[in-house]
Amino acid sequence: MTKALLFAWISCLLLPVFPASGALLYDGFGYTSGAALSGQTNNDVSPALTWAYVGSGANSADPKIGAGSLS
Amino acid sequence: MGNSVLTDRTQSGVARIALPSPQTSGTIYYSMILKVTDITNLNNTTTGSFLAGLNNSIGAGASIASAGAALMIHRDANNASAYNLGMAVSTANADRVFDTVAHDTSQTLCVVGAYQFNPGADDDNAYLWINPASSTFRTNNVPAPDVSSLGLTSTAAVSDIPTNQLTSVFLRNNGVEPNQIQIDELRVDTTWAGVTGGVPEPGSGMIVLLAAAALGMRRRRAACES
Numbered sequence: 001m002t003k004a005l006l007f008a009w010i011s012c013l014l015l016p017v018f019p020a021s022g023a024l025l026y027d028g029f030g031y032t033s034g035a036a037l038s039g040q041t042n043n044d045v046s047p048a049l050t051w052a053y054v055g056s057g058a059n060s061a062d063p064k065i066g067a068g069s070l071s
Numbered sequence: 072m073g074n075s076v077l078t079d080r081t082q083s084g085v086a087r088i089a090l091p092s093p094q095t096s097g098t099i100y101y102s103m104i105l106k107v108t109d110i111t112n113l114n115n116t117t118t119g120s121f122l123a124g125l126n127n128s129i130g131a132g133a134s135i136a137s138a139g140a141a142l143m144i145h146r147d148a149n150n151a152s153a154y155n156l157g158m159a160v161s162t163a164n165a166d167r168v169f170d171t172v173a174h175d176t177s178q179t180l181c182v183v184g185a186y187q188f189n190p191g192a193d194d195d196n197a198y199l200w201i202n203p204a205s206s207t208f209r210t211n212n213v214p215a216p217d218v219s220s221l222g223l224t225s226t227a228a229v230s231d232i233p234t235n236q237l238t239s240v241f242l243r244n245n246g247v248e249p250n251q252i253q254i255d256e257l258r259v260d261t262t263w264a265g266v267t268g269g270v271p272e273p274g275s276g277m278i279v280l281l282a283a284a285a286l287g288m289r290r291r292r293a294a295c296e297s
Contacts, residue, residue: 023266024091025240025259028073037076037086037242038131045091054241055084056133062084063242063254066077070104070179070255 025049033067040065075255078122080112080248087241089129090259094237095188099125101140101240102183102266102295104255107154107176110146113249118164119145119157120247123254125186125237135241138162139232140186140197144248147173154249158184158199160220163227168220170201181295183266185216186237195222195231208267208295256295267295 024045031040038053053062103123107113121141128136143157150173157169174180183200198216207214222230240259258266 023258023260025088025257027088027257029075029255029257030073033074038084042088049088049091051086051088052129052131053084054087054132054135057083059082060084061079061082061244062086063076063078063244066075066253069073069075070106070253071073 028069028071029065031065033065035065036062037065038062073255075253076242077108078242078248078252078254079244080246080250082244083246085135085241085243087126087129087135087239089239090237094261095235097261098185098187099140099237099259099261100183100185100263100266101125101257101259102181103257104179104295105156105182106179106253107144107174107249107251108253109250110152110154110176111250113144113146113154113247115247116146116148118167119143119169120245121159121162121243122245122248122252123240123242124184125232125259126239126241127232127234127236129239135243137233138241139195139237140184141167142182142184142199143167143169144252145169149173150175152176156180156182156199156201156218158197158216158218158220160186160195160197160222160225160230161227161232163225163230165225165227166197166220166222166230168218170199170218172201172217174201183263183295186232188235189222193222193227193230196220203267203295207263209264210267211262211264213263 124138124141141159147153153173159166199218
């Protein structure tokens with residue numbers, strides 16, 4: 001446990017030194033199953049971004065969150 | 072553990088999320104893990120439908136007026152229980168180009184799409200890779216695409232994205248799609264490496280994740296990672 005805390009502390013110190021790497025945008029869809037995707041806030045990016053709904057009229061729901069991952 | 076996204080062909084709505092900054096040049100890639108879990112009602116064998124892509128607007132709206140690097144799907148013409156994926160630099164039917172490899176509901180695919188800005192009019196391109204070689208992951212060795220939708224060679228009036236910018240990525244329900252498609256691990260980046268296993272941007276949970284890694288917990292697999 002001590003090593004883990006030390007590792008986290010060192011990592012915290014290094015974060016401002018190394019620029020963010022990886023994708024501009026990443027979403028692993030760790031949201032509540034059954035909810036609409038629109039309205040979900042992606043905290044995997046900084047600053048956090050929220051999925052917006054695009055549609056109108058009847059039968060115009062957007063994709064939903066399903067249980068389980070493909071990864 | 073994360074969940075995933077499910078499409079529904081009985082609905083027609085779209086969800087889109089803004090990119091951290093507008094993209095106006097170069098090549099913009101996106102990747103996802105995709106599985107068609109119920110192919111029922113996928114009947115179109117020609118122009119198909121687009122289920123995802125890049126967009127030039129952000130926030131709520133009434134409709135997706137345009138799309139760049141639209142990820143296409145239609146039923147395989149020779150196998151009613153299989154589908155083909157495709158790519159379109161715009162949503163115009165003339166820009167829709169499909170792969171000929173048949174896929175079925177048993178397969179989970181790594182899909183990479185890309186939109187390439189070019190300086191002239193009607194000359195932007197879009198590309199699709201399906202299960203690209205894992206040896207290219209996390210590198211900038213971009214393999215040859217499986218599908219190319221080229222603005223200059225299409226007969227569409229205008230293939231370039233209107234306003235010449237990409238500001239969001241979207242996932243779409245549509246009645247031409249199969250009953251259900253499952254999507255996970257969405258990434259957008261300006262590099263191939265960034266969408267094939269790159270590390271997500273550090274967020275507020277980064278420190279917790281690092282501590283968990285130090286404790287020996289199993290690292291979650293990245294998108295399109297072998």
